[in-house]
Amino acid sequence: MDKEIRREIILDNYQNPINRGLVDDDSYILKNTNNESCIDNIDMMMKIENDIVKNIVFDGEACAICTSATSVLIKTLIGKNIKEVENIIRNYQNMINEKPYDKDLLGQLNVYDEIYMQPNRKTCALLPSNAVINIIKEYNEK
Amino acid sequence: MNRDDFMILKNNLIYFDNGATTLKPKCVIDKMVDYYTNYTSNIHRGDYSNAIITNKEYDQVRTLVKNFIHAEKEEEIVYTSGATESLNMIAFGFFKEILGKDDEILISKAEHASNVLPWLVLEKEGHGKVKYIDLDENHELVVENVKKAITSKTKVISIAHISNVIGDIRDIEAIGKICAESNIYFVVDASQSVSHIEVNVLKSNVSFLAFSAHKMLGPTGVGILYGKEELLNQMKPLKYGGGMNQSFEIDGNYILKEIPIKFEAGTPPIAEVIGLGEAIRYIEKIGVSKIHEHEYELKKYLISKLEKIPNIILYNKNSKSGIISFNIKDVFPQDTSIYLNTYNIAIRAGNHCAKILKDELNIKNTCRISLHLYNTKEEIDVLIDALEKSEDIFKVVI
Numbered sequence: 001m002d003k004e005i006r007r008e009i010i011l012d013n014y015q016n017p018i019n020r021g022l023v024d025d026d027s028y029i030l031k032n033t034n035n036e037s038c039i040d041n042i043d044m045m046m047k048i049e050n051d052i053v054k055n056i057v058f059d060g061e062a063c064a065i066c067t068s069a070t071s072v073l074i075k076t077l078i079g080k081n082i083k084e085v086e087n088i089i090r091n092y093q094n095m096i097n098e099k100p101y102d103k104d105l106l107g108q109l110n111v112y113d114e115i116y117m118q119p120n121r122k123t124c125a126l127l128p129s130n131a132v133i134n135i136i137k138e139y140n141e142k
Numbered sequence: 143m144n145r146d147d148f149m150i151l152k153n154n155l156i157y158f159d160n161g162a163t164t165l166k167p168k169c170v171i172d173k174m175v176d177y178y179t180n181y182t183s184n185i186h187r188g189d190y191s192n193a194i195i196t197n198k199e200y201d202q203v204r205t206l207v208k209n210f211i212h213a214e215k216e217e218e219i220v221y222t223s224g225a226t227e228s229l230n231m232i233a234f235g236f237f238k239e240i241l242g243k244d245d246e247i248l249i250s251k252a253e254h255a256s257n258v259l260p261w262l263v264l265e266k267e268g269h270g271k272v273k274y275i276d277l278d279e280n281h282e283l284v285v286e287n288v289k290k291a292i293t294s295k296t297k298v299i300s301i302a303h304i305s306n307v308i309g310d311i312r313d314i315e316a317i318g319k320i321c322a323e324s325n326i327y328f329v330v331d332a333s334q335s336v337s338h339i340e341v342n343v344l345k346s347n348v349s350f351l352a353f354s355a356h357k358m359l360g361p362t363g364v365g366i367l368y369g370k371e372e373l374l375n376q377m378k379p380l381k382y383g384g385g386m387n388q389s390f391e392i393d394g395n396y397i398l399k400e401i402p403i404k405f406e407a408g409t410p411p412i413a414e415v416i417g418l419g420e421a422i423r424y425i426e427k428i429g430v431s432k433i434h435e436h437e438y439e440l441k442k443y444l445i446s447k448l449e450k451i452p453n454i455i456l457y458n459k460n461s462k463s464g465i466i467s468f469n470i471k472d473v474f475p476q477d478t479s480i481y482l483n484t485y486n487i488a489i490r491a492g493n494h495c496a497k498i499l500k501d502e503l504n505i506k507n508t509c510r511i512s513l514h515l516y517n518t519k520e521e522i523d524v525l526i527d528a529l530e531k532s533e534d535i536f537k538v539v540i
Contacts, residue, residue, distance in 0.1 A: 041506075
């Protein structure tokens with residue numbers, strides 16, 4: 001991907017992230033995710049109905065990579081079913097961790113395909129995906 | 143100053159993260175390598191030549207530390223793994239035994255986690271109540287507010303000598319005097335002050351003092367707990383094992399050694415203790431007041447430059463140590479530190495373990511520059527140049 005386009009997408013999602021701000025609604029599942037080593041700290045809330053992700057919101061303090069990745073991830077996941085979400089998350093995490101992954105599944109998330117070159121930012125990029133995993137886990141246990 | 147003593151600086155590194163850990167001069171590293179290379183042996187148990195050298199090198203550090211912090215006796219100096227362990231020993235080995243449910247523990251919101259959490263745990267366990275001394279409008283801890291916070295129930299005041307985000311130098315001499323008059327124990331976390339300003343436990347009537355070697359040009363893994371003799375005699379060890387016992391029998395009876403050895407179970411970090419001694423020699427050769435003068439001069443220079451950059455927010459321009467906390471407007475501190483790393487400048491981004499300070503600053507995370515003797519105006523100029531160009535920060539960090 002062209003470096004300039006990649007940067008533009010990340011910067012746009014950092015400066016104008018989608019669905020920032022939590023909601024007061026019990027039908028959402030809330031998970032906090034943070035990592036002391038990189039000081040990012042975000043809350044993510046997801047509404048799932050009949051295994052379909054209806055909406056995701058988030059809030060918190062985080063760096064450009066973490067905030068933008070949260071925004072892009074939210075855009076990617078809304079409307080997907082749980083199985084698709086799990087598949088996307090698995091492939092996204094594989095991409096960040098330099099393991100084999102299916103590029104075609106990830107859409108705009110592909111802008112993070114070179115994050116592995118900055119090892120201290122991998123955690124930033126992974127943070128929102130960990131929140132999604134924990135939310136899905138809670139949903140499946142219900 | 144003394145830049146040639148720090149080999150790591152030869153790689154054009156600009157190191158501004160001294161509040162986290164300092165660089166080590168060659169003499170400290172050499173001293174430890176010498177132990178490992180030429181006379182490795184355990185302490186206090188051997189009768190052979192190398193063991194005798196080790197004992198001598200190891201034991202004399204206690205005298206160096208005693209003189210360095212102006213304590214009265216070697217017995218009052220306990221080797222620990224660092225300030226965190228020292229503060230935990232103070233809380234759980236001493237105060238747990240004497241604090242009742244309603245006794246008050248006074249700290250501030252600007253304290254490091256290691257001087258907050260042990261007290262919160264004590265409170266939860268029913269030993270004392272944690273109260274906070276108000277900080278002033280500059281987020282500094284002033285004597286007037288200490289006086290205001292004291293009640294008839296105050297049993298202990300525990301504060302940093304220099305706070306690690308705001309960098310205010312607390313007047314521990316005045317606070318120690320108040321403690322003496324009111325019969326209050328006085329605990330001082332000197333982690334950010336030793337090697338930067340003079341620490342005098344006697345003059346400041348300090349009951350207990352804690353610091354780490356690695357924040358004062360020494361090695362990691364070793365620190366000091368100072369306690370007045372009669373208090374250490376009352377204090378319980380938290381670790382039991384070899385070296386600290388006189389005898390133990392099958393009937394369950396045991397006798398512990400005297401202070402300070404009764405707190406030093408197991409083989410200690412011998413090379414590191416010896417390295418700490420060398421760091422003290424090195425600092426004393428230069429003079430702590432000279433180091434402070436140099437750092438404060440640099441801080442004033444840095445502040446004067448930072449104030450001219452419009453998008454910089456400063457949080458502690460008044461404090462008198464070499465610690466500067468700031469943010470670039472609308473930039474997350476981690477992005478700033480990643481950006482500065484491209485200039486080979488090492489700073490720290492985060493809450494700096496002072497997690498309740500956010501209630502005071504109304505912001506969770508900052509960038510922190512913390513200076514030491516080897517920093518220079520030229521390095522500050524490089525930093526300023528980088529910050530002036532930071533409009534393009536996202537072109538660099540993304």
